[in-house]
Amino acid sequence: MKTPLLTYITTYYHNHGRIPRYREMLAATAYKSLSTIKIKTDELVEAGFVERDDTGKLSPGRRLRALPILGSVEAGFPSAAEEELIDTMTLDEFLIQKKEATYILKISGESMTDAGIMPGDMALVERGREAKNGDIVIAEVDRKYTIKYFIKEGGKVYLKAGNKKYKDIYPEEELSIAAVVVSIIRKY
Amino acid sequence: MKTPLLTYITTYYHNHGRIPRYREMLAATAYKSLSTIKIKTDELVEAGFVERDDTGKLSPGRRLRALPILGSVEAGFPSAAEEELIDTMTLDEFLIQKKEATYILKISGESMTDAGIMPGDMALVERGREAKNGDIVIAEVDRKYTIKYFIKEGGKVYLKAGNKKYKDIYPEEELSIAAVVVSIIRKY
DNA sequence: TAGTATATCGAACATTTGTTCGATTTGTCA
DNA sequence: TGACAAATCGAACAAATGTTCGATATACTA
Numbered sequence: 001m002k003t004p005l006l007t008y009i010t011t012y013y014h015n016h017g018r019i020p021r022y023r024e025m026l027a028a029t030a031y032k033s034l035s036t037i038k039i040k041t042d043e044l045v046e047a048g049f050v051e052r053d054d055t056g057k058l059s060p061g062r063r064l065r066a067l068p069i070l071g072s073v074e075a076g077f078p079s080a081a082e083e084e085l086i087d088t089m090t091l092d093e094f095l096i097q098k099k100e101a102t103y104i105l106k107i108s109g110e111s112m113t114d115a116g117i118m119p120g121d122m123a124l125v126e127r128g129r130e131a132k133n134g135d136i137v138i139a140e141v142d143r144k145y146t147i148k149y150f151i152k153e154g155g156k157v158y159l160k161a162g163n164k165k166y167k168d169i170y171p172e173e174e175l176s177i178a179a180v181v182v183s184i185i186r187k188y
Numbered sequence: 189m190k191t192p193l194l195t196y197i198t199t200y201y202h203n204h205g206r207i208p209r210y211r212e213m214l215a216a217t218a219y220k221s222l223s224t225i226k227i228k229t230d231e232l233v234e235a236g237f238v239e240r241d242d243t244g245k246l247s248p249g250r251r252l253r254a255l256p257i258l259g260s261v262e263a264g265f266p267s268a269a270e271e272e273l274i275d276t277m278t279l280d281e282f283l284i285q286k287k288e289a290t291y292i293l294k295i296s297g298e299s300m301t302d303a304g305i306m307p308g309d310m311a312l313v314e315r316g317r318e319a320k321n322g323d324i325v326i327a328e329v330d331r332k333y334t335i336k337y338f339i340k341e342g343g344k345v346y347l348k349a350g351n352k353k354y355k356d357i358y359p360e361e362e363l364s365i366a367a368v369v370v371s372i373i374r375k376y
Numbered sequence: 377t378a379g380t381a382t383a384t385c386g387a388a389c390a391t392t393t394g395t396t397c398g399a400t401t402t403g404t405c406a
Numbered sequence: 407t408g409a410c411a412a413a414t415c416g417a418a419c420a421a422a423t424g425t426t427c428g429a430t431a432t433a434c435t436a
Contacts, residue, residue: 034425059205113304185372226396244395
């Protein structure tokens with residue numbers, strides 16, 4: 001029933017999207033005094049899990065929202081001593097630029113496998129963005145949607161599959177770009 | 189200077205990780221009365237942008253955090269009428285199970301291209317998870333880290349590349365699994 | 377065991393914060 | 407222009423919230 005303070009704050013923030021109040025922490029942890037809660041939260045501020053804004057109120061710190069970025073695969077995992085230097089990143093701020101225009105689509109079909117886009121992958125797509133040459137787009141062709149490379153060469157525009165077994169598509173009349181793929185997400 | 193209320197709440201939430209107070213909204217918007225702020229936020233509650241918890245306090249609603257999930261690529265984009273029925277999802281809750289143990293690694297090298305993992309992709313990895321047969325793992329081999337399939341067949345354990353040009357790795361002594369890859373993220 | 381430092385408690389207090397409601401303004405339509 | 411409805415204002419109020427500080431308990435050291 002009684003939870004460590006940091007654990008409680010972390011899970012509460014994940015479930016409710018906000019930092020719990022002092023008295024909520026009081027009820028959920030083993031502590032029985034608000035002054036203890038204050039002391040403990042001050043320590044969590046020091047550690048970077050939470051922050052205090054200009055009015056002194058608690059807001060989530062980076063360590064509550066972000067994931068640590070290590071280097072490349074070769075570089076591997078840093079030692080505990082180096083841990084402090086690690087950069088962090090939230091998935092949202094990394095992947096999403098225009099939130100209102102961003103949607104998630106599930107990939108089916110193998111027309112982009114050579115581009116590393118597999119059936120079952122999730123595509124983050126942004127509507128209304130102008131497609132540039134080489135972009136991967138969701139296009140409407142013959143009233144059906146498809147994912148392809150958008151190619152624009154010397155005034156000529158066509159769709160190119162990322163799989164040699166598929167043919168390029170040359171639009172007969174209009175070519176309707178529904179959205180531009182900004183990110184691919186695969187979950188194992 | 190003066191911002192629409194929803195715009196203000198949205199950007200404030202993105203920057204600070206919490207919903208602004210009524211009086212902060214008052215200062216940032218063109219409204220001059222707290223009662224107007226209350227009326228307007230009640231409308232935003234109706235619309236699903238923010239919610240009220242059991243104590244009546246505002247917390248971010250799903251529409252503030254989540255992205256709409258459309259169906260497959262073929263299904264395409266729903267009409268405005270269907271828009272309300274769409275499922276939503278936050279990237280964090282979709283991708284991250286054990287936040288404390290999750291790190292981001294940048295992929296370099298081409299040893300997994302046939303598995304759709306390209307150089308430059310980001311890998312979400314979880315430390316401490318037990319690798320199962322077929323999992324993609326970050327392994328330490330000869331003091332260097334590498335990304336490979338983890339294969340466990342009849343007591344025999346080895347690492348298999350996801351690219352025919354690379355050879356499998358049979359560990360001579362110990363095989364150290366640093367982390368299990370739980371997700372691949374590619375940003376264009 | 378006595379002494380000291382540290383951690384926690386408990387209650388009072390000062391602000392902050394959301395709510396309410398009557399007054400005022402703005403917009404709409406005939 | 408006048409009448410009505412809707413939107414917004416403004417100030418007072420009640421409840422929630424963070425802070426403070428002396429008292430008490432616990433852990434550690436000599």
